[in-house]
Amino acid sequence: MLKTEIDKALTVLKNGGVILYPTDTVWGIGCDATNEAAVEKINAIKGRSAAQSFIVLVDNDSKIQSYIDEVPEVAYDLIEFAEHPLTIIFSGAKNLAKNVINTDGSVGIRVVKHDFAQQLVQRFRKPVVSTSANLSGQPTPQFFDEINEEIKAAVDYVVDWEQELKVSKKASTIMKLSPSGQFSFIRK
Secondary structure, rough: OOHHHHHHHHHHHHHOOOOEOOOOOOOOOOOOOOOOHHHHHHHHHHHHOOOOOOOOEEEOOHHOOOEEEOOOHHHHHHHHHOOEEEEEEOOEEOOOOOOOOOOOOOEEEEEEOOOHHHHHHHHHHHOOEEOOOOOOOOOOOOOOOOOOHHHHHHOOEOOOOOOOOOOOOOOOOOEEEEOOOOOEEEEE
16 A cells, blocks of 8 residues: 555665655655765665765755745746656755755755655655666666566565556656756756
8 A cells, every 4th residue: 555655665764774666757765865875775785876966856846946045937837748757957955965965066856746755855844765676787677577586685674555557658858957047957
């Protein structure tokens, strides 16, 4: 049941743990985006450089201003009219674990639109890291059963929701948005 799985994942997040969970894009490895030690665990699980930044999920666009110094007005239109999951890289990140933020002070934020992930983030009341469920340098798994067993064993909780789903999803579109409102695509 959805509520039960959200409750279990919430307990893990609140205790600084790492979850493997379904999102509006591919399966993600996640943690509390304000907890530096939890973010370190994800780097260790994926075998990725601590210099790489992360994408964080929020449940609605009004939360973005809590984590960005100055949100350009156009961001809200881009989010509202996006036809596919859209991650926006904003300058001036704040109130996040420093190892979530890029060295240039930016961070990628996505307003998640997915039953499980959106309710999880809403109830957690903090942003959640979302990074693809693969070892660094390996292909991104399309389905749950393609996720490396090493990852499944390393996380603190594997969400039992949509594991059988075989709908091919792709990673989000990534757009960099400057404080002046100019934008460029990083990944389409």
